[in-house]
Amino acid sequence: MNITDHLTQAIAAALNELYSISADAASITLQETRREFSGDYTLVVFPYVKQARKAPEAVAQDIGAHVAANMPEVSGFNVVKGFLNFEVADSYWLRFIETIASDGRFGLSEQSADEAPVVVEYSSPNTNKPLHLGHIRNNLLGWSVSRLLEAAGANVKKVNLVNDRGIHICKSMLAWLRYGNGETPESTGMKGDHLVGKYYVEFDKHYKEEVKQLMDSGVEEEQAKREAPLMVEAQQMLKRWEEGDKEVRGLWEKMNGWVYAGFDETYRRLGVGFDKVYYESNTYLLGKELVQKGLDLGVLFRKDDGSVWCDLTADGLDQKLLLRRDGTSVYMTQDLGTALLRHNDFGAERLIYVVGNEQDYHFKVLKLILGKLGFSWADKVYHLSYGMVELPNGKMKSREGTVVDADDLIDEMESTAEEMSREHGKNDELTDEERKHLYHILALGALKYFILKVDPTKNMLFNPAESIDFNGNTGPFIQYTHARIRSIVRRAGENEGLNGQCEWDGIQMNEKERLVIKTLHALPSTIRQAAAAYSPALVANYAYDLAKAFNSFYQDTPILKEADQKIKAMRVNICMCVANALRNTMDILGIEVPERM
RNA sequence: GGCCCUGUAGCUCAGCUGGAUAGAGCGAGAGUCUUCUAAACUCUAGGUCCUGCGUUCGAGUCGCAGCAGGGUCACCA
Known part of the structure; x- marks a missing residue:
């Protein structure tokens, strides 16, 4: 049992014996003592003074004395007003370091593979354009949350749902047929997803021209948008697709193939992956079946024009369309189908969807409709709603060309990493291949940390004019700390054979040593909290705190140069523990740490 | 307009289920490499925690109202 659990129990006992206050240990919260005061953990006694009928200072004194008398690990305590500060004996911290020094997985729970899995869906791209910064946040979050849940002991399955069908891809296809002159990734040297994206933009350009022409000749805007020849043709193409038209399907397969090759490349560079990939083209029909079931059950209804709806006015929402009047399906239809399929495939304990907060409404409706269709597992659906990435002048808009392209950004990060490394000039002994790998993990470390350190639920700002930092509260700072530690541990291992012996x-x-050890001590509870909150940000901030505490210690405490062999060995052990903790926490963020840099 | 989210230092962000004098990084200023990797460390300056009212022994944190910003309310996904 760790010291904080032990303390809360002893406090509960003290409250009971001294004042007959019955409080269970779980209801007692300790906080870490603030730097300005001496002590390790603090109990705020104000909540108990009324029942104790004594002054806060007296209550704190009583409890402190009682606990100190019963716990040998408590070496002392002090009272400041209503704050009771406990001091933990060095012997406890030493024993703690001794225990975890040989445990490379300290803080990580073992996964139980026979448990019902947690299914995490993330990425979920459309196949009509390349990935941008918003998708990067999604991918990094999805990957990291998966790693985080695994670290907390869950059996996680990562899935991707590729939105490979729909009006959007028809737009790209149509524009390519019209204006493409048979271009291919091979003929142009373009990445496939970028090539297809180019024609999506091309469609929009010509479509706008057509709308403008119609409006100039006196047609209302709504009508013009609906009746522009390109739009009509795109819709016909979608219809032909759903009917299985060979020509349309052939083109669709060809262009999607280009896109997948491009996506795979971007996923590989980001270091993310999936256990299973779903394609909406395979699942949307199941959605249509569900709609039929809903009609049979009477929870859905058909309007005169043939469209199918769900009435959610009783739930305070609107009516929601589920099938268009031409019988084709919409987003919600498909999502109903894939939810059912996924539930059947995995028998999941939870179905987590990593999707932006702009779709909060969609998921609210999705859960409601699943419930109305009679699925008891509707409440296992959890929308992990993350905030937008904003640019200094607002939201990214693909049609307005204000997007930060994922591949471009990674390229830039890599060349910045190379520049920085060359400036420092510390990596002369590395081979070209090792150097390239180093630049890559530093680039991705900077990018991933930058994005993951902010609370997922909040919108965040990215300023392309100021490149992502490599100093201060950044990924490379933590990577650097790890490299320095590894350097020490290598020397210690080679020269002294100190590993784990002391x-x-x-x-x-x-004080510096104590702070490092206390920070290490907080790792398991940090991971637990982070997993409960689905927040890699808590892990990122933890890793930073640990690195900072270590650097401060490293700065003015000799390690290998320490003359006293016992102390030297203890410090080397602290080093190994910190290196492990940094590696494991960064791994949760999907960030690799280098041996040297 | 209805509903949802956000508002903390010049900028980007922490601040766990309410607790001591609100913290980091960047940027600004001053120091530290003959010493285990200076991508580091140490110090200084910088705050009406959007505003008001309320709950509480105690509010950046909870409630209500207002102000500001964002999202959403598509036969787009």
Whole structure:
């Protein structure tokens, strides 16, 4: 049992014995003592003074004395107003380091593979344009949350749902037929997703011209948008697609193939992957079946024009369309189908959807309709709603060309990493291949940390004019800390054979050492909290705190140069523990740490 | 307009289920490499926590109202 659990129990006992206050240990919250005061953990006694009928200082004194008398790990306590600060004995911290030094997986729970899995859907791209910064946030979050849940012991299945069909891809196809002159990724040297995206933009350009012409000749805007020849043709193409038209299907397969090759490349560079990939073209029919079931059950209804709806006015929402009047399906139809399919495939304990907060309404409706269709597992659906990535002048809009392209951004990060590394000039002994790998993991480390350190639920700002930092609260800072530690541990291992061996008794620690160890001690609860909140940001901030505490210690405490062999061995052990913790927490963020840099 | 989210230092962000004098990084200023990797460390300056009212022994944190910004309310996804 760790010290904080032990303390809360002892406090509960003290409250009971001293004042007959019955409080269970779980209801007692300790906080870490603030730097300005001496002590390790603090109990705020104000909540108990009324029942104790004593002054806050007296209550704190009583509890402190009681706990100190019963817990040998508590070496002392002090009282400041209503705050009771406990001091933990060095012997406890030393024993703690001793225990975790040999445990490379400290803080990580073992996964139980026979448990019902948690299915995490993320990425979920459309196949009509390349990935941009918004998708990057999605992919990094999805990957990291999966790693985080695994670290907390869950059996996670990562899935991708590729939106490979619909009006959007028809637009790209149509524009390519019209204006493409048979261009291919091979003939142009373009990445396939970028080539297809080019024609999506091309469609929009010509479509706008047509709308403008119609409006100039006196047609209302609504009508013009609906009746522009390109739009009509795109819709016909979608209809032909749903009817299985060979020509349309052939072109569709060809162009989607280009896009997949491009996506795979971007996923590979981002270091993300999936256990299973769903394609909406395979699942939307199931959605249509569900709609039929809903009609049979009477929870859906058909309007005169043939369109199918769900009435949610009783739930305070609107009516929601599920099938267009021409019988083709919409987003919601498909999502109903894929939800059912996924539930059947995995028998999941939870179905997590990593999707932007602009779709909060969609998921609210999705859960409601699943419930109306009679699926008891509707409440297992959890929308992990993350905030938008905004640019200094607002939201990214693909049609207005204000997007930060994912591949471009990664390229830029890599060349910045190379520049920085060359400036430092520390990597001369590396081979070209090792150097290239280093630039890559530093680039991705900077990018991933930048995005993952902010609370997922909040919108965040990205300023393309200021490139992502490599100093301060950044990924490379933590990577650097790890590399420095590894350097020490290598020397220690080679020269001294100190790994995991140490005489622990009677060592006096300094403040810096104690802070590092206390931070290490908080790792398991940090991971638990982060997993409960689906927040890699908590892990990122933890890793930063740990690295900072270590650097401060490293700065003015000799390690290998320490003359006292016992102290030296203890410090090397602290180093190994920190290196492990940094590697494991960064791994949760999908960030690799280098041996040297 | 209805509903949802956000508002903390010049900028980007922390601040766990309410607790001590609100913290980091960047940027600004000053120091530290003959010493285990200076992508580091140490110090200084910088705040009406959007505003008001309320709940509480105690509010950046909870409630209500207002102001500001964003999202959404598609036969787009």
